[in-house]
Amino acid sequence: MQRNSCSLVVEPYQPDLVIDIGKITLGETNRNNLQGNQKQQEKETLLQAACALLNSGGGVIRMEMTEEVEHAGELGLDLENALRELIQSLDLETFFETKQYRAYFYIFVKSWSSGSSDGSFMARICSLSPSLYRRSGTSKWPMDSRAAFDFLKTKKERAKQSIVHTLNEESSSSKTLRVTERDISEPNSAFHVFQKDWLAFQETLSFPESQTVEFKQFSTKHIQEYVKNIIPEYISAFANTGGGYLFIGVDDKTKKVLGCSKDKVDPVSLKTVIDKEISKLPIFHFCSSNAPVSYETKVIEVRIVSELYGYVCVLKVEPFCCVVFSRAPSSWMVEERKGIYPLTTEEWVRRMMDTDPELPEAFESQLSLSDSPPSCRPVYSKKGLKHKCDLQQYFFPVRPKQEKIRHSPEALWEELCKEHEGLEELIGQQLSPSTWGILIVSRSWAVDLGLQERQGVICDVLLIAHNNPPILFTILREQEAGGQDYCTYTAFTLKQKLVNMGGYTGKLCVMAKVLYLSPQSNAESVEVSESLIDYPLSYNLADAQQMEALLQALVIVLLSFPSFLSDQLGCKVLNLLTAQQYKIFSKNLRKNRELFIHGLPGSGKTVMAIKIIEKIKNVFHCKSNQILYICENQPLKNLISAKKICQAVTRKTFMKNIYEEIEHIIIDEAQNFRTENGPWYRKAKNITRRKKDCPGILWIFLDYFQTSHLCDSGLPSFRAQYPREKLSRVVRNADVIAHYLQEIMQNIRKNPPTNIPCESLQMFLKVEGVQGVPGNLKIEHLDLENMVNYVSMKYKDFLKNGYSPKDIAVLFSTANEVEIYKNMFLKEMKKRTISQTNDASTSASPIFDSIRRFSGLERNIVFGINSSATEPAIYYNLLLCLASRANQHLYILNLIDFNPELKI
Structure with missing residues (x-):
C-alpha cells in the first residue's frame, strides 16, 4: 500500500488486527x-498504533520503509526508547518482535497484561x-x-468512605485552611499579595516558590498562547495537591515582579482565555458532587512609581475533591469495525480502576483481572465445580x-x-508424522x-499442536466465493476471544486455511493462502504448558456466559457452564429440533435456555422476533425480555395471540x-412445524x-417426551441447602402428586451436588410479631455485612399473603435500617413475591414465609421450589397463628 x-x-x-501506518523512516x-x-x-503514529494493539489483544503493525536501513531490523533509538517507555521500561522483546x-x-x-513475572506493578x-x-x-x-493508579485509588477510597458533604467540607475547609490560615498570619504572603490591587515593578516578593506557590514569567511573544499552554x-497539579497560587509575571529565581507590558496584554481577554482553558479540563468524580474546578483569577496592576506599566496574573486554585486532568489521557484501543479510537477520560479511569468484584x-x-489482558472480564464458578484446568483436561486433553x-x-x-468420505485423509495430509497435539472438531x-x-x-477443525501456531481449517465440498473470507474472519474472532475473553497472555496468532473435498469425494484438496503475514517462531506453541494454557482460555471462550450476578453487581461477570450443560448446548440443532430437558432445581435450566436462543440465531440466521421464549410467571418473563435476545411471553399471553413470524x-x-x-x-408444535421441509426448534425445559399445582400440565406423556436429556448436577445452592433439597425430593418420590409421572422422578435417583460451598439453613416457627x-433483624445484619437489598427475597406461599403481610415487613425493615445508617442502599427494598411467581429465579438470601399454606399433595413440591431459590442463606419461617382462610 503506497x-x-x-x-x-x-x-x-x-x-x-493489522494496522498499516504508511511510510516510516527507520534506522x-x-x-x-x-x-x-x-x-x-x-514516532507518535507508531506509538498510537502500538498502544492501541497492546490494549486490544495484540496484532501487527505494518509500515513501508522510506529507504533502506544500514542494519536489517533496526528501528532507531528514539523509536525503541519510546516503545520501551510505553511498556513501562520492560524488555522490548516481551511485547514486540520485528521482521x-x-x-x-x-x-x-x-x-498487554496487568500481570508480571517479577511481581512488579x-x-x-x-x-x-x-x-x-x-x-x-x-x-x-x-x-x-x-502513581496515577495510587492517586486514583486514594481518591476513590476517600469518596467511598465519606458522604458528599463530608468530602466537600474536607476539601473546601480543612485543606484550604492549611494554606490560608498560614497566609493570613504572614502580612506579605501569597494570600495577601492576591488581595492587592497593584504591585511595584521589580518589587521582590517576600515568599519563595513552594508546594503551594509557582512563579512564571510571561512569554515575550504570543502571550495568550503561552498562558493557554501552561494552564x-x-x-491539574494544584487542584490535585491541596490547592495553591500560580503567579504569571514573577521571576522564579529572583522573586522580582516583572509583569507584562500593558501594550502586550489585555486583562479582560486574558481572563477570558484562562476561563475557557480551565473549563475544557477533563475532570472525573468518584463522589456525587459533580462540582467543577474551583479557582479565582486576578489581574494585578504593575506600576513604576504611580504610572501603570503592565500586569501580573495570579490564579488561586482550590483543592479538588476528586481528579483533574490536564487533558484526556493518551491511550487508544482498536476494534475491527470501529477502527482506532482514543479512550475518553471516563473510560480510561474505569479501565485503570477495574478490579475483581x-x-x-x-x-x-x-x-x-489482576493478571489478564485489558478487555477481559472476571470469570467465576461455584466452588466445588470443575476448575477451568479440569474442564480443559476433560474436553481437550493434551496427551503424551x-x-x-x-x-x-x-x-x-x-x-x-x-458422512464425508475422504475427510480423514484430507486432514491427515496437513499433518506431519511428528505432529503432536489435538484437533478440535466442530460443525461450525x-x-x-x-x-x-x-x-x-462441512466442518471446521482447530489444530493445537506442539511447535506450530494454532491453525483453523475450514473444509468445503468444493471451491466457492467467500470461503476464505469466512475462515479468515472465524480465525480472527477466535484469536480475539482467546485473548480478550479467555485471558491468554502469550504470543498468539491463529492461521486460517481452507481445504476442499473434490466432487468425487477423493482426498484432493486445493489450498489458498493461509495468511499474508509470516509470524515469528515465538508465536508457535513451544510446549505442553503453553498448549494447555491456550486450551484453558478456549474453555472460557466456549463455556462462559454472563452471570445473573452481573445485574446485582453493576458490572459484567462471567460464569462457566458445567460439562453436562456444555454437552447439551453443543448438540447439533439441525438434528435435535425437538428436545425435552429435565433438570433438577438449581441445575441451570434458564441459563441453558438463554444460551440456546443465542445459538439458534446464529445457526438459522434468525432475528430476535423470530424466536419465542415462553414461561409461566411474569418475573421470569421480564428477566428474559430485558436481555432483548427474543420475544418473551407468559403461557397465558401465548395462548391469546397469533405468532405468524415465530419460527423457534x-x-x-x-x-x-x-x-x-x-x-x-x-400450539407450540404446530408453530415450529409450519415449514415442513425445515421445521423450527422446540426445546422444553422442565422439572x-x-x-x-395439581392440574394437567399439558405436557405429552413422559414416554412421549423424546428425545430427552437431563441436568442432574445442582450448581446453584450451598451444601446445606443442597442436602435439604435431596431430603425434600425423597419425600416427593415417596408421595408424588397424582399429576406427576412416577417414571420422571426415578430419573434422578442420584443427585450430583457441589461440595465445599458454605451456607446457612434455618427452620423456625414464630408468631407474626x-x-x-x-x-427485619436478619435483613439489617445482612446489609451491615455488605449485602444489598437486591440479594434478598422474601417469598410467601400465595400472592394473597404477599398483599397482606408485605407492608408489615417493609415498615419494620426501614425503621431498623434507617436508624443504622444513612447509606443510599436502604432506599431500596428486597423482593417480595410468591413462591410460584418466583419460580426459575434466584437470590443469595431467601426468607420463606408460611410455606405450609398450600395443598397437602404438593406441599413438598412447593417447599422444594422455595428452598431451591436460595443460593447461600435460606430461612423457612412458619407462622404459628396461620390463618387458614388465607389458604388458596
Whole structure:
C-alpha cells in the first residue's frame, strides 16, 4: 500500500488486527537526518498504533520503509526508547518482535497484561501518558501509571468512605485552611499579595516558590498562547495537591515582579482565555458532587512609581475533591469495525480502576483481572465445580507425545468421517508424522464463537499442536466465493476471544486455511493462502504448558456466559457452564429440533435456555422476533425480555395471540404450565412445524419435582417426551441447602402428586451436588410479631455485612399473603435500617413475591414465609421450589397463628 505520509488504517481480511501506518523512516542514521516535526509525527503514529494493539489483544503493525536501513531490523533509538517507555521500561522483546520483508517492516505486538513475572506493578491498560499532575516541592510532577493508579485509588477510597458533604467540607475547609490560615498570619504572603490591587515593578516578593506557590514569567511573544499552554498542567497539579497560587509575571529565581507590558496584554481577554482553558479540563468524580474546578483569577496592576506599566496574573486554585486532568489521557484501543479510537477520560479511569468484584465466598475465581489482558472480564464458578484446568483436561486433553494427534470430540469426528468420505485423509495430509497435539472438531466454529453459520461448510477443525501456531481449517465440498473470507474472519474472532475473553497472555496468532473435498469425494484438496503475514517462531506453541494454557482460555471462550450476578453487581461477570450443560448446548440443532430437558432445581435450566436462543440465531440466521421464549410467571418473563435476545411471553399471553413470524420456541419451567387456556404444547408444535421441509426448534425445559399445582400440565406423556436429556448436577445452592433439597425430593418420590409421572422422578435417583460451598439453613416457627422482627433483624445484619437489598427475597406461599403481610415487613425493615445508617442502599427494598411467581429465579438470601399454606399433595413440591431459590442463606419461617382462610 503506497502512501506519501504516515497514517493509521486497520487492514481488512486478516486473521489478526493489522494496522498499516504508511511510510516510516527507520534506522538510526536515517532517523538522525529527519527534520524534528516529521520525526516526532512518525514516532507518535507508531506509538498510537502500538498502544492501541497492546490494549486490544495484540496484532501487527505494518509500515513501508522510506529507504533502506544500514542494519536489517533496526528501528532507531528514539523509536525503541519510546516503545520501551510505553511498556513501562520492560524488555522490548516481551511485547514486540520485528521482521523485515522487502520494503515492508512488521512489528508483532503481544497483548498487554496487568500481570508480571517479577511481581512488579503493571497498570490495567497501557497509556502514553495519564495526563495527571501533582505538586512535588516547587515543581509540577507528571504522574506515571503507577502513581496515577495510587492517586486514583486514594481518591476513590476517600469518596467511598465519606458522604458528599463530608468530602466537600474536607476539601473546601480543612485543606484550604492549611494554606490560608498560614497566609493570613504572614502580612506579605501569597494570600495577601492576591488581595492587592497593584504591585511595584521589580518589587521582590517576600515568599519563595513552594508546594503551594509557582512563579512564571510571561512569554515575550504570543502571550495568550503561552498562558493557554501552561494552564492545563499547573491547574491539574494544584487542584490535585491541596490547592495553591500560580503567579504569571514573577521571576522564579529572583522573586522580582516583572509583569507584562500593558501594550502586550489585555486583562479582560486574558481572563477570558484562562476561563475557557480551565473549563475544557477533563475532570472525573468518584463522589456525587459533580462540582467543577474551583479557582479565582486576578489581574494585578504593575506600576513604576504611580504610572501603570503592565500586569501580573495570579490564579488561586482550590483543592479538588476528586481528579483533574490536564487533558484526556493518551491511550487508544482498536476494534475491527470501529477502527482506532482514543479512550475518553471516563473510560480510561474505569479501565485503570477495574478490579475483581467482591463476590460471595461460594464462588471461585477462574480468571482474575489482576493478571489478564485489558478487555477481559472476571470469570467465576461455584466452588466445588470443575476448575477451568479440569474442564480443559476433560474436553481437550493434551496427551503424551507418544499418542500423537487426538480428535475431540471423537464421536463427532467419527460421525463426520462417515458422512464425508475422504475427510480423514484430507486432514491427515496437513499433518506431519511428528505432529503432536489435538484437533478440535466442530460443525461450525463460527457458531461456537457467536457468529452466523455459513452454508456449505462441512466442518471446521482447530489444530493445537506442539511447535506450530494454532491453525483453523475450514473444509468445503468444493471451491466457492467467500470461503476464505469466512475462515479468515472465524480465525480472527477466535484469536480475539482467546485473548480478550479467555485471558491468554502469550504470543498468539491463529492461521486460517481452507481445504476442499473434490466432487468425487477423493482426498484432493486445493489450498489458498493461509495468511499474508509470516509470524515469528515465538508465536508457535513451544510446549505442553503453553498448549494447555491456550486450551484453558478456549474453555472460557466456549463455556462462559454472563452471570445473573452481573445485574446485582453493576458490572459484567462471567460464569462457566458445567460439562453436562456444555454437552447439551453443543448438540447439533439441525438434528435435535425437538428436545425435552429435565433438570433438577438449581441445575441451570434458564441459563441453558438463554444460551440456546443465542445459538439458534446464529445457526438459522434468525432475528430476535423470530424466536419465542415462553414461561409461566411474569418475573421470569421480564428477566428474559430485558436481555432483548427474543420475544418473551407468559403461557397465558401465548395462548391469546397469533405468532405468524415465530419460527423457534423455547419453553421454560414447563412443569407449571396448565391447559386452562388451551393445549399450549400442540400450539407450540404446530408453530415450529409450519415449514415442513425445515421445521423450527422446540426445546422444553422442565422439572417435575417443582410442580406447584395439581392440574394437567399439558405436557405429552413422559414416554412421549423424546428425545430427552437431563441436568442432574445442582450448581446453584450451598451444601446445606443442597442436602435439604435431596431430603425434600425423597419425600416427593415417596408421595408424588397424582399429576406427576412416577417414571420422571426415578430419573434422578442420584443427585450430583457441589461440595465445599458454605451456607446457612434455618427452620423456625414464630408468631407474626416475632417473625417480622426476626426477618427485619436478619435483613439489617445482612446489609451491615455488605449485602444489598437486591440479594434478598422474601417469598410467601400465595400472592394473597404477599398483599397482606408485605407492608408489615417493609415498615419494620426501614425503621431498623434507617436508624443504622444513612447509606443510599436502604432506599431500596428486597423482593417480595410468591413462591410460584418466583419460580426459575434466584437470590443469595431467601426468607420463606408460611410455606405450609398450600395443598397437602404438593406441599413438598412447593417447599422444594422455595428452598431451591436460595443460593447461600435460606430461612423457612412458619407462622404459628396461620390463618387458614388465607389458604388458596
